[in-house]
Amino acid sequence: MAEAALVSHERRRPFPKTTDPRVQITGNFSPVQEQKVRGQLPVNGTIPESIEGIYVRNGANPLLEPVSGHHFFDGDGMIHALKIEKGSASYACRFTETERLKQERVHGRPLFPKSIGELHGHSGIARLLLFYARGLCGLLDHTKGTGVANASLVYFNDRLLALSEDDLPYQVRITPCGDLETVGRYNFNGQLKHSTMIAHPKIDPVSKELFALSYDFVQKPYLKYFRFFPDGEKSPDIDIPLPVPTMMHDFAITENFVVIPDQQVVFKLQEMLRGGSPVIYDKKKKSRFGILNKSATDANDMIWVESPDAFFFHFWNAWEEPESDEVVVIGSCMTPPDSIFNEHDESLQSVLSEIRLNLKTGKSTLRPIIQEPSNHVNLEVGMVNRNLLGRQTSYAYLAIAEPWPKISGFAKVDLLTGEVKKYMYGDKRYGGEPFFLPTEQNCEAEDDGYILAFVHDEKTWKSELHIVNAKNLQLEASVKLPSRVPYGFHGTFIDSRGLVNQA
Numbered sequence: 248m249a250e251a252a253l254v255s256h257e258r259r260r261p262f263p264k265t266t267d268p269r270v271q272i273t274g275n276f277s278p279v280q281e282q283k284v285r286g287q288l289p290v291n292g293t294i295p296e297s298i299e300g301i302y303v304r305n306g307a308n309p310l311l312e313p314v315s316g317h318h319f320f321d322g323d324g325m326i327h328a329l330k331i332e333k334g335s336a337s338y339a340c341r342f343t344e345t346e347r348l349k350q351e352r353v354h355g356r357p358l359f360p361k362s363i364g365e366l367h368g369h370s371g372i373a374r375l376l377l378f379y380a381r382g383l384c385g386l387l388d389h390t391k392g393t394g395v396a397n398a399s400l401v402y403f404n405d406r407l408l409a410l411s412e413d414d415l416p417y418q419v420r421i422t423p424c425g426d427l428e429t430v431g432r433y434n435f436n437g438q439l440k441h442s443t444m445i446a447h448p449k450i451d452p453v454s455k456e457l458f459a460l461s462y463d464f465v466q467k468p469y470l471k472y473f474r475f476f477p478d479g480e481k482s483p484d485i486d487i488p489l490p491v492p493t494m495m496h497d498f499a500i501t502e503n504f505v506v507i508p509d510q511q512v513v514f515k516l517q518e519m520l521r522g523g524s525p526v527i528y529d530k531k532k533k534s535r536f537g538i539l540n541k542s543a544t545d546a547n548d549m550i551w552v553e554s555p556d557a558f559f560f561h562f563w564n565a566w567e568e569p570e571s572d573e574v575v576v577i578g579s580c581m582t583p584p585d586s587i588f589n590e591h592d593e594s595l596q597s598v599l600s601e602i603r604l605n606l607k608t609g610k611s612t613l614r615p616i617i618q619e620p621s622n623h624v625n626l627e628v629g630m631v632n633r634n635l636l637g638r639q640t641s642y643a644y645l646a647i648a649e650p651w652p653k654i655s656g657f658a659k660v661d662l663l664t665g666e667v668k669k670y671m672y673g674d675k676r677y678g679g680e681p682f683f684l685p686t687e688q689n690c691e692a693e694d695d696g697y698i699l700a701f702v703h704d705e706k707t708w709k710s711e712l713h714i715v716n717a718k719n720l721q722l723e724a725s726v727k728l729p730s731r732v733p734y735g736f737h738g739t740f741i742d743s744r745g746l747v748n749q750a
Contacts, residue, residue: 249377250314266316266364275677275703275733276319278308279340284426285729286337292724294334294714295697297686300742301330301421302699302712304679305409306735307397310348311357315370318363319652323348324397324409324417327701327732329712330425332743336712336726337425343409343417344429346391358387362413367524392432398446399737403457404479405750407741408433412446412462412496415439420749421741438481442471447497447561447737451541452634458500458541460507464492464514464525472505474541487537487546491515494526499565499576500541500637506565506576506604507537509551510558528583534558536604536611538574552604554611558582559600564631566639572607577643577662579627580613595651597625599643599660617665624667625649626658628680628737632693641693644681644717647671653734657681657700659720670698670720672713677734678702683717684740694718699740701732 264270272278307322324343329336342348347359358381360366360374381387394414401408401416408416418430434440448459455477461484462470468486470493475481487507492514499506511532516525534557538550559578566575580600602613617623629645643662646654647669656671656678672678678700685696698715702725710732714724 249380262316266318266367268313268317268364271317271319271364272309272313272322275705275731277733278310278322279325279731279733281325281342282338282340282730284337284339284424286335286425288336288338288729289727290334290336290724291727292714292722294331294336294724294726295686296334298331298684298697298714299333300740300746301328301425302682302684302738302740303328303400303407303421303427304682304701304735304738305397305400306679306733307395308342308733310342311351311355313361313364314357315361315374316364316367317361320397321361321364322395322397324395324411325735326400326409326419326427327735328421328425328427329726329728330421338726338728338730339426340730340732341427341429343396343419344431345394345396345414345417346388346432347393347395350387354386359389359393363526366519368519368521371519371525394443397736400739401448401450401457402739402741402745403448403450403475404477405745405748406433407739407749410444410446410448412443414443416444421746423746435475435479435481442484445495445498449498449500449636450633451500452636453502456541458505460487460495460498462492462495464494464516469493470495470507472507472539472546483544485539485543485546487539487549491529491532497559497561497578499562499578501565501567501574502637503541503567504538504565504574505541506562506574507539508534508559508562509537510534512558536576536602538604538606550606550609552606552609552611554602554604554613557600557602557611557613560597561627563629563643563645564636564640566637568639571603572605574604574606575639576602576604577616577631577640578602579645580615581627595625597627597648598623599626599645601662616660616662617667619665624658625651626660628654629657630681630683632683632685632690632696634685634688634690635693642717644683644698646678646680653677654679657698659694659717668720670715672702673704675705676702677705678713679735680737682738682740692718697723699738701728701735703732703734
């Protein structure tokens, strides 16, 4: 009854586009059902011999129809898996069986508040009260986790982990036939008990360590840094001093440092009392980057470099240039900074940028990598050759996010010259994150590899996987999929050796 009254109140006014389910989960953003393994898929062209393993990509796929506001990021995590073995391909997709999803499936209705779509203003406060009341009445158990595990995937210490920064990771095991099984929430054998973990941890390609952050928007410390050694052993937490809780989706590493953004999109829960969103763009706050040695035991030696009016949602790489005392960071600079979360009249701009952080002077310089304004395209989600993460790279492979929020192709960008080469999916065909897969661990050429990307044809309502040569951007093969693959987020590739060694 309380929920019915609340929903009736919320529907008296139209939802903004950022939380309207009719906008956020329509077309190929809408959910699909799970699919068991389907093998011997049709292949046009020839799958390169070097590709042996499984490509897995995460995404938001709501199990149940929303009763109120819904943001695309709010959906339950679903992993799409395409296994390649001796030139043959199979496909499956499964929900990550989060504690949240399992409880809502039992009741057949949404019980947990949607962090972006519903937690706004007075009705958001009412939803929180309703949520905790359900817990007190024994209708749900939020102590087991509230996250959706829908953002990214990382393979570390022989485990595939599904992540979203609202919870612990979830371990997912890949079966010999290419299916997916959720093992459960993974706290690194009790080492990560009371923390969440950021959606984009970084694995150093040389040391094989995993570096991560955890943020809290209610109480101090608002931010913690930690790392895991290759055997899964965790370092002690390091509290990073922040005056206010900052929204932090990503960060960067170099050979010796972690680079932590403290930007202008922050959490202010008191804004809900005034009827607004708790995620706001604070124009008075100064954006800055913190540079900390990877092996630091505290934050005393952290260097802060201000970077006025720069907001990065994703970072593609960073490296050190000791001769100039600078750390170079490559990312996509987004305006308006909170446009993903709040509605704006101004259209989103995501500009591939280089920011130089001077460790001696404490100053920074920012420049667009593509200098010619007529060549500007929104570039979001992508990567560099991960074998060179934290070291200087020449190329980035990034999604062409146009018409926003759809992705019409990907660009191979020369980070020094700004030269752009494009691979377009074609008329009414859109995709997602381009995943760069090197042909081998130590390639002579940085771009010796292939781009993997799911592509959907909105005319035929069919999906496929494209395998594109990263050197010349020529299509090597396409795999026709047995069911539609919705537009999603981030993925990874596990080679055949990794599949055998799973924990």
